[in-house]
Amino acid sequence: MTSTMTTPETISAALSLDGVSKSYGDNLAVRDVTAQIPAGKVSVIVGPSGCGKSTLLRMISGLDTPTDGGVEFNGTPVRGVPDGLAMVFQDYSRSLFPWMRVDKNVAFPLKHLDAAERTQRVQEAIEAVGLGGKEKLYPWQMSGGMQQRVAIARALARHPALLLMDEPYASVDAQTRAELEDLLLTIQARLGITVLVVTHDIDESVYLADRIIVLSKPPSVVAEVIDVDLPRPRDQILTKEDPVFVETRAHVTSLLRGVEVPATGNR
Numbered sequence: 001m002t003s004t005m006t007t008p009e010t011i012s013a014a015l016s017l018d019g020v021s022k023s024y025g026d027n028l029a030v031r032d033v034t035a036q037i038p039a040g041k042v043s044v045i046v047g048p049s050g051c052g053k054s055t056l057l058r059m060i061s062g063l064d065t066p067t068d069g070g071v072e073f074n075g076t077p078v079r080g081v082p083d084g085l086a087m088v089f090q091d092y093s094r095s096l097f098p099w100m101r102v103d104k105n106v107a108f109p110l111k112h113l114d115a116a117e118r119t120q121r122v123q124e125a126i127e128a129v130g131l132g133g134k135e136k137l138y139p140w141q142m143s144g145g146m147q148q149r150v151a152i153a154r155a156l157a158r159h160p161a162l163l164l165m166d167e168p169y170a171s172v173d174a175q176t177r178a179e180l181e182d183l184l185l186t187i188q189a190r191l192g193i194t195v196l197v198v199t200h201d202i203d204e205s206v207y208l209a210d211r212i213i214v215l216s217k218p219p220s221v222v223a224e225v226i227d228v229d230l231p232r233p234r235d236q237i238l239t240k241e242d243p244v245f246v247e248t249r250a251h252v253t254s255l256l257r258g259v260e261v262p263a264t265g266n267r
């Protein structure tokens with residue numbers, strides 16, 4: 001699939017989706033999705049409600065199997081949850097254990113490590129998301145944004161090679177959302193992990209992404225793959241004033257409306 005914004009570079013793909021389809025009975029949820037998710041970059045899947053974004057993530061994470069086609073992670077077919085994968089979901093209240101303090105929540109997936117290493121990873125991850133000093137709080141003593149930071153810390157503590165995020169900021173207010181977007185970009189730049197975010201928020205997709213995969217209305221196909229040529233580090237004000245941001249946002253919007261508006265090609 002080509003882009004009218006920039007031609008996607010030849011990449012070392014962390015994830016390859018090859019003709020992935022998924023049916024639930026007669027309902028064709030995902031139709032023939034082919035895309036490459038570059039290693040060490042932020043990719044975003046954006047698409048209208050019900051187009052199969054979460055279904056795609058479940059297949060990528062090995063929690064569900066395609067009806068047709070396949071997913072490869074670092075060249076190996078995905079069958080079951082791959083090593084090195086961590087996931088963050090929209091609903092932090094369901095992913096955190098309310099009876100466990102922050103440090104225990106973050107430590108939960110690290111049971112296989114020895115105590116010293118576990119403690120070190122937990123502390124590093126909590127610091128990375130800016131929650132140093134909050135280790136002994138319970139989730140219900142924290143704001144929604146803080147709880148989502150805990151969920152991100154828990155994912156990071158596993159030292160993932162691939163971080164999948166399903167609408168991670170849909171349940172927080174706009175200010176917190178902007179802070180968490182920037183937190184993700186800072187951590188990704190520092191650790192160089194491959195990140196794949198699913199969102200229906202067009203601004204968020206352009207702000208975060210090196211690559212946007214735009215899905216069509218259901219049954220979804222890839223409408224377009226767009227490589228976003230915006231400098232990093234990104235800035236909530238300056239980046240959003242950049243003509244490339246404005247143009248890309250308009251283009252993604254037009255794709256999601258099903259109206260072809262070609263890019264003006266200013267890069």
Ligand SMILES: Nc1ncnc2c1ncn2[C@@H]1O[C@H](COP(=O)(O)OP(=O)(O)OP(=O)(O)O)[C@@H](O)[C@H]1O
Pocket residue numbers: 024027029047048049050051052053054055056200
């Ligand atoms: N486990 C399931 N069993 C049956 N149908 C399903 C299942 N999961 C998803 N679907 C159907 O697949 C389609 C895509 O759903 P999915 O949740 O992946 O879309 P989405 O793009 O993530 O939606 P939203 O943005 O609203 O969260 C929908 O028609 C949904 O009803």
